[in-house]
Each structure stands twice: as C-alpha cells, then as structure tokens.
Amino acid sequence: MKKKMIILLLTLGILGTAMGCGEKKDKTEDKEGTKTEQSAQEDFKLTNKDGKVVAADINKIEDYITLGEYKNLQVTEAPKASVTDEEVENSISYKLMSQYKVEVTEDRAVQQDDIVNIDFTGYMDGEEFEGGSAQGEDLLIGSGSMIEGFEDGLVGHKKGEEVTLDLTFPVDYRATELQGKAVQFKVKINSISVKPELTDEWAAANTDYKTVEEFRAAEKEAMQKSIDLEYEGQVKSDLFSMVVEATEFKEYPEALLEQGKKDVRERLDQMYQAQFQMTLDDYVKQQGISEEEVEQVLTESTQTYLQQNLIVQAIFNAEGIEMSEEDYTAEEAKFAELNGFPDVETMKMYYGDLNVLKDSVLWNKACDVIVETATVTEQEPEADTQAAQE
Structure with a gap:
C-alpha cells in the first residue's frame, strides 16, 4: 500500500505531465517554490552539443531499444462527444456565477438563486471531519450542490453572520463513512452576490460579442474544441501505448537513468512539501518505508x-527528423495553439518545468507521425448496439 501511494503520486504528478496533461501550476507559490522553479529553468538546456533538440541524447539508440511498429496502426475509440445546449447553458451559468457575479450592496438577507461566499467547517461527534471544511467557497443557493438543508439553512441570514446547521448526510452518500451520519456545520457568510441578467446589452458590455446568441455560439464552439482536443489526445495516447507494447527495451542508458531518478526524486520531494508540508525523506521515515523500496x-x-523519450527519439531517427531550435520553436507554438493556450509564454507558466514541456512537445510531434498512417475507428454507440442485438 505504501509503495502504491508513492507510485500514484509519481504517475499523476510527474509522468502525467509529460504527456501534456499535468495540473495547472499555481503561480502564487512561496519563495522557496519560486526559487525551485527558477533553478529548474536555469538548468534547462534545449539543445545538445550539436545544436539539435532531442528527446534522448544517445548515439546508438538501437543498443537500448528495438522500435516496434508505429505505422499503419489501428485503434478503436469511443465516439467523439458533441456539446449539448444544456451543457452550454450550464457553462454560461457557471461563468456568470464565478466571473461576472455582482455583489449585493444593500442590507438584505440571502435569497434563492443568490451566490454566497462562505467559510465552513463540518463537525461529527464534536470533531472536525476530513473533507468537511472550506474557505472562500462560492455557493449558488438552490443548486443542490450541498447536502439537503445546507443551502436552505443560509436563506434569511445576512452577510457577516455565522450560522450553525445541524444536518444529516444521505444514506446513499458517496463517502461511505459519512452515510446517514448526523453532523454540524458552522458557516460564515462572507458576501452575497447575484448573477447578472443575460441580455444583449450585458453581452456587448462584458464580452467580445454583441448579442447573447453570439456569446452562446462562441461558448459552444470553444467547448466543442475542447472535447475535440481531448479526443485527439486520447487517440494519440492510445496509439503511443501500442508502440510501447510493441517495442523491446533492452536496457536503459545509465547516465539518463541516474539523472532521471534524481529529477523524479526532486519533483516528488517538492510535491510532498507542497501538499503535505513535509519532505520526501520525512514521509518515508514516518511511514517506515525502506530506502530499497523507494529506490525500486x-x-x-x-x-x-x-520509455517515452526513447521511443520518441527512435521515431525521429527512423523518419530522419532533426529538430533545430527554430524547428522546436515552431512545434512549441503549434502545441500551445493545439492545447488552447493564448501564447507560448502562458503555456510555459502553466507547465513551470521546461523539461516537462519539451518532452510534451516532442511526444506530440512523434504522435503526429504515428497518426498520419493510423486508422481510427469509432465504436458503435452502446444504445444502438443493444437495439441491433434485439
């Protein structure tokens, strides 16, 4: 279990970001975190000694891997989703609530459809329970996002008031340890706001569009683009996984392996300090995990x-792809646009670690090569399949 916990953090926090799907980096880090990021960027080297951008700087990559088939692959995916009008309305409603809300200045109590900003702490048997507290949380009264009685219990109270709510979790609540449990929430109302009325006048004054319909159409287009990008990313990931399965890994370059372990350990240490306020060494000692387990x-x-970088480089070699700094800059800009970033600098801030960004850009380039000759088939919708069987 201890080993699995470490592997999970490594996979989500490090390996996931290499595929371009890492979590957004919080730019409000403490001074120590900022220094770490700056240090990582100072150590970043885009090109090798020959002035080329490579995924793995190895002379004879065939000594380490035998590249599997990467052309003419076939993959079956779930059907690409289409954005519904209901999803568009929900997205717009959320934006109105989170980005465009208007604070109520008059001295009045909370009403249905108000947006209240609250601090709350949950208690069970007089003790705080995990996951039952939040600070500065926006809550739409009437949304049903909290357990029964929570939202209604704030109606009639004013900004600045502290409210105590005696409630009971549903018997079918997703967290089994809370099912049917009596709890108490202490809630402070920080502010009361309302969503603006969605009119053409409002759209013209607050968005890049002149009418509500134009605003809706743009929102739908953006949402569909996001779905399409996610679908494309899934296709690339699945195809790349097929290449990994077909590739023989003979051994790993010792220098890259040792440096990689140092980098992974450093990133994992940063994650533990950020999330749990303790170093990796402290966590390992606390949990009684042996150094041999950590090393493994x-x-x-x-x-x-x-494996990712070795395959990427092997594909580049097989295709005769040599990337100069100028070539990489072009691929980086394409990658930024592909993933919905307004510019490369914003993308760099998102990633934080430029080595991870570089690996993502090169991985995407290799995947483009794989996709060129691949055949992608969409599965039959489940309902249609059942109907056909009947």
Whole structure:
C-alpha cells in the first residue's frame, strides 16, 4: 500500500505531465517554490552539443531499444462527444456565477438563486471531519450542490453572520463513512452576490460579442474544441501505448537513468512539501518505508518515463527528423495553439518545468507521425448496439 501511494503520486504528478496533461501550476507559490522553479529553468538546456533538440541524447539508440511498429496502426475509440445546449447553458451559468457575479450592496438577507461566499467547517461527534471544511467557497443557493438543508439553512441570514446547521448526510452518500451520519456545520457568510441578467446589452458590455446568441455560439464552439482536443489526445495516447507494447527495451542508458531518478526524486520531494508540508525523506521515515523500496519505485517510474523519450527519439531517427531550435520553436507554438493556450509564454507558466514541456512537445510531434498512417475507428454507440442485438 505504501509503495502504491508513492507510485500514484509519481504517475499523476510527474509522468502525467509529460504527456501534456499535468495540473495547472499555481503561480502564487512561496519563495522557496519560486526559487525551485527558477533553478529548474536555469538548468534547462534545449539543445545538445550539436545544436539539435532531442528527446534522448544517445548515439546508438538501437543498443537500448528495438522500435516496434508505429505505422499503419489501428485503434478503436469511443465516439467523439458533441456539446449539448444544456451543457452550454450550464457553462454560461457557471461563468456568470464565478466571473461576472455582482455583489449585493444593500442590507438584505440571502435569497434563492443568490451566490454566497462562505467559510465552513463540518463537525461529527464534536470533531472536525476530513473533507468537511472550506474557505472562500462560492455557493449558488438552490443548486443542490450541498447536502439537503445546507443551502436552505443560509436563506434569511445576512452577510457577516455565522450560522450553525445541524444536518444529516444521505444514506446513499458517496463517502461511505459519512452515510446517514448526523453532523454540524458552522458557516460564515462572507458576501452575497447575484448573477447578472443575460441580455444583449450585458453581452456587448462584458464580452467580445454583441448579442447573447453570439456569446452562446462562441461558448459552444470553444467547448466543442475542447472535447475535440481531448479526443485527439486520447487517440494519440492510445496509439503511443501500442508502440510501447510493441517495442523491446533492452536496457536503459545509465547516465539518463541516474539523472532521471534524481529529477523524479526532486519533483516528488517538492510535491510532498507542497501538499503535505513535509519532505520526501520525512514521509518515508514516518511511514517506515525502506530506502530499497523507494529506490525500486524511483527506478521503475524513471524507466517508464524514459520509455517515452526513447521511443520518441527512435521515431525521429527512423523518419530522419532533426529538430533545430527554430524547428522546436515552431512545434512549441503549434502545441500551445493545439492545447488552447493564448501564447507560448502562458503555456510555459502553466507547465513551470521546461523539461516537462519539451518532452510534451516532442511526444506530440512523434504522435503526429504515428497518426498520419493510423486508422481510427469509432465504436458503435452502446444504445444502438443493444437495439441491433434485439
């Protein structure tokens, strides 16, 4: 279990970001976090000694892997989703609530459809329970996003008031340890706001569009683009996984492996300090995990990470792709546009670690090569399949 916990953090926090799907980096870090990021950027080297951008700087990559088939692959995917009008309305409603809300200045109590900003703490048997507290949370009264009685219990109270709510979790609540449990929430109302009325006048004054319909159409287009990008990313990930399965990994370059383990350990240490306010060494000691177990996890995780870069480089070699700094800059700009970033600098801020960004850009370039000759088939919708069987 302890080993699995470490592997999970490594996979989500490090390997996931290499595929371009990492979590957004919070730019309000403390001074120590900022220094770490700056140090990582100072150590970043885009090109090798020959002035080329490579995924793995190895002379004879065939000594380490035998690249599997990467052309003419076939993959079956779930049907690409289409945005519904209801989803568009929900998205707009959320934006109106979170981005465009108007604070109520008059001295009045909370009403249905108000947006209240609250701090709350949940207690069970007089003790705070995990996951039952939040600070500065926006809540739409009437949304049903909290357990029964929570939202209604705030109606009639004013800004600045502290309210105590005696409630009971539903018997079918998703967290089994809370099912049917009596709890108490202490809630402070920080502010009361309302969503603006969605009119053409409002749209013209607050958005880049002249009418509500134009605003809706643009929102739908943006949402569909996001779905399409997610679908494309899934296709690339699935195809790349097929290449990994077909590739023989003979051994791993010792220098890259050792450096990779150091990098993974450093990133994992940063994650523990950020999330749990303790170093990796402190966590390992606290949990009684042996150094041998840590070394094994670091080695396995780094090998998985290196597999990606070795395959990417092998594909580049097979295709005769040599990337100069100028070539990379063009690919980087394409990658930023592909993933919905307004510009490359914003994308760099999102990633934080430029090495991870570089790996993502090169991975995407290799996937473009794989996709060129691949055949992608969409599964029959489940309902249609059942109907056909009947």
